[in-house]
Amino acid sequence: MxxxxxxxxxxxxxxxxxxxxxxxxxxxxxxxxxxxxxxxxxxxxxxxxxxxxxxxxxxxxxxxxxxxxxxxxxxxxxxxxxxxxxxxxxxxxxxxxxxxxxxxxxxxxxxxxxxxxxxxxxxxxxxxxxxxxxxxxxxxxxxxxxxxxxxxxxxxxxxxxxxxxxxxxxxxxxxxxxxxxxxxxxxxxxxxxxxxRGMAAFTIEVRTLNEPVHSGQFGGAAPDALAALMRMLTALHDENGDIRVPGLPRGTFLGQGPSEEEFRKTTGVLDQVSLVGSGSLADRLWSSYAITVTGLDVPTVSGAINAVQAVARARVTVRVPPAGDPKTTVDAVMDFLRQVTPWGAKVAITDFVVGSxxxxxxxxxxxxxxxxxxxxxxxxxxxxxxxxxxxxxxxxxxxxxxxxxxxxxxxxxxxxxxxxxxxxxxxxxxxxxxxxxxxxxxxxxxxx
The missing domain is CATH 3.40.630.10 (Zn peptidases)
Known part of the structure; x- marks a missing residue:
């Protein structure tokens, strides 16, 4: 033909x-x-x-x-x-x-x-x-x-x-x-x-109480598992959105990436909302680490009750540069989360997956x-x-x-x-x- x-x-x-x-x-x-x-x-x-x-x-x-x-x-x-x-x-x-x-x-x-x-x-x-x-x-x-x-x-x-x-x-x-x-x-x-990029993912569970307790009767002293988990997850990034986990540096992509205008349009970033991270967009998207919380197990707003939470879970996904080691990367992220765990909360990390x-x-x-x-x-x-x-x-x-x-x-x-x-x-x-x-x-x- x-x-x-x-x-x-x-x-x-x-x-x-x-x-x-x-x-x-x-x-x-x-x-x-x-x-x-x-x-x-x-x-x-x-x-x-x-x-x-x-x-x-x-x-x-x-x-x-x-x-x-x-x-x-x-x-x-x-x-x-x-x-x-x-x-x-x-x-x-x-x-x-x-x-x-x-x-x-x-x-x-x-x-x-x-x-x-x-x-x-x-x-x-x-x-x-x-x-x-x-x-x-x-x-x-x-x-x-x-x-x-x-x-x-x-x-x-x-x-x-x-x-x-x-x-x-x-x-x-x-x-x-x-x-x-x-x-x-x-x-x-x-x-x-x-x-x-490669990837790694895991589920993190934080426990602070045997069971939820009344927020009016015990709130202010009882450690909230959801609050602990939120503090841990927000500690992963600095105010600019760059990763704070040691050993995960920003990479460099030699080719041309999208313009900021193209990226904002494609992703639907709202007006006056800033992009996160530093370096070129190609660096951030294709050659650097990225950590995203992809799911949370917490009470829904519609089902909320006045209680201090005993347990909270999150699914965390890490994107790894092409030459990076997913196993080493996920170990570094998990170690960091354990280090920033407040109030002596109990942490369990399960359901690992990795891909190069x-x-x-x-x-x-x-x-x-x-x-x-x-x-x-x-x-x-x-x-x-x-x-x-x-x-x-x-x-x-x-x-x-x-x-x-x-x-x-x-x-x-x-x-x-x-x-x-x-x-x-x-x-x-x-x-x-x-x-x-x-x-x-x-x-x-x-x-x-």
């Missing part, structure tokens, strides 16, 4: 692909504990069906110990051609408060003819669909060998698929790996993600092929960007397949509201990303 024919085939595949994305995104495949398993398994079944429809001769669900099944597909390489592994995940974040959504989170809704709203439409069911569109363009006659792995529990951090990869390296061995779980800073701004970051090498044939493909699909050459988020599997792939080039790109632009209410994917961006992937497979075969 010629590049023109590939792009025409991708365009022709888009209407069906949009319907497939709607169908897949309507499934509430939240793989967090406490959520029903049936929708997650239903998403695996639909993913398997979609990969079969893409012309792969071999597709199956593969059990992953302690997790939901991965969906695997494969097509052998033509003689002398390289093999490409395509990655995505079919599980999604919980939707959060339904009242914060403009449209129901699991009723995919098309607005303005090009923005598809719904949980998972971007992260990462757009990744699955971009693979499917790209593969359908070749009608089963692929220019390179194809392997596809779509996991079912990426959002709830763990090391399940990573352990599977380590035990089954030959199954996923490839010359190039496409991870479709990132995106461009802006729609139409072609970019390749060359660094990822990633920094791409300078690039080889696969990156050169991607550059050409992206320039044709987007009309200009891509630039390198970092990502503040984490994809723990990537570091495992680096260790298992050191000779493979790992390429991160996708349809999740920074306005996509991933992990937030009103998640959406821009269908024109999805089209360009799918065209990029199909053209990349063609270009890589030419270099073989």
């Amino acid at each position: 010629t590049p023109d024919q590939i792009q025409s085939a991708v365009a022709a595949a888009m209407p069906q692909a949009v319907e497939d994305l709607k169908r897949l995104s309507a499934i509430p495949s939240v793989a967090f504990p406490g959520h029903p398993e049936e929708p997650v398994l239903a998403a695996a079944a639909v993913t398997e069906e979609l990969l079969r429809s893409a012309g792969l001769p071999h597709v199956q669900q593969i059990p992953v110990e302690g997790s939901f099944p991965a969906v695997y597909g494969e097509a052998p390489a033509p003689p002398g051609a390289p093999t490409v592994l395509l990655y995505a995940h079919y599980d999604v974040q919980p939707p959060g408060d339904p009242a914060a959504w403009r449209t129901p989170p699991f009723e995919p809704t098309l607005i303005d003819g090009k923005l598809l709203y719904g949980r998972g439409t971007a992260d990462d069911k757009s990744g699955i669909i971009s693979h499917v569109i790209a593969l359908r363009a070749f009608q089963g006659r692929f220019p390179v060998g194809i392997k596809v792995i779509v996991e079912g529990q990426e959002e709830y951090a763990g090391e399940r698929l990573e352990a599977f990869v380590e035990r089954n390296p030959d199954l996923l061995r490839a010359d190039a790996i496409v991870v479709a779980d990132t995106g461009n800073p802006r729609v139409g701004d072609p970019s390749v993600t060359t660094s990822l 970051g990633f920094h791409a090498d300078s690039g080889g044939k696969a990156r050169a092929a991607l550059n050409r493909a992206m320039e044709r699909a987007f009309g200009r050459s891509p630039r390198d960007v970092g990502a503040g988020g984490s994809i723990p599997l990537v570091n495992t792939l680096v260790k298992q397949f050191p000779a493979a080039e790992i390429l991160l790109f996708g349809a999740e632009d920074e306005d996509a509201a991933t992990h937030a209410p009103n998640e959406r994917v821009d269908l024109e961006e999805l089209h360009r990303v799918a065209a990029t992937e199909a053209l990349f497979l063609h270009e890589l075969a030419l270099d073989a």
Whole structure:
């Protein structure tokens, strides 16, 4: 096929692909504990069906110990051609408060003819669909060998698929790996993600009393567990928002990051509210540590009673620079919290997870092929960007397949509201990303 024919085939595949994305995104495949398993398994079944429809001769669900099944597909390489592994995940974040959504989170809704709203439409069911569109363009006659792995529990951090990869390296061995779980800073701004921060997370529990006591009768002398926890959490940052934990210095990112105006618009920072931290935005977002309290177990305002709290819990997430050690980092944060614990409160820290970051090498044939493909699909050459988020599997792939080039790109632009209410994917961006992937497979075969 010629590049023109590939792009025409991708365009022709888009209407069906949009319907497939709607169908897949309507499934509430939240793989967090406490959520029903049936929708997650239903998403695996639909993913398997979609990969079969893409012309792969071999597709199956593969059990992953302690997790939901991965969906695997494969097509052998033509003689002398390289093999490409395509990655995505079919599980999604919980939707959060339904009242914060403009449209129901699991009723995919098309607005303005090009923005598809719904949980998972971007992260990462757009990744699955971009693979499917790209593969359908070749009608089963692929220019390179194809392997596809779509996991079912990426959002709830763990090391399940990573352990599977380590035990089954030959199954996923490839010359190039496409991870479709990132995106461009802006729609139409072609970019390749060359660094990822690692992550660590834990739950901290503070206890001060056997049980809650009357705030009028005992308040003023009884130690409040919630107040203790708040003091500890606020001690993590100074007044400027920089981290106070020793041993976690600010890093430096050599590429260009967003402007403050762009960042404020993308994140919805309110007027006259300052950004936090120091250094360039690229430094803060892509190469430095960040500590965020992502959850609190305390009485709700609507359910509040006049009592001094006996126990309070928080979920703390730490983002780690690409070269940082997540285990050392989380140890430093936990030690600091213990040091600043007031009033001799009892502290328990549980439910640890860690994942390493990633920094791409300078690039080889696969990156050169991607550059050409992206320039044709987007009309200009891509630039390198970092990502503040984490994809723990990537570091495992680096260790298992050191000779493979790992390429991160996708349809999740920074306005996509991933992990937030009103998640959406821009269908024109999805089209360009799918065209990029199909053209990349063609270009890589030419270099073989």
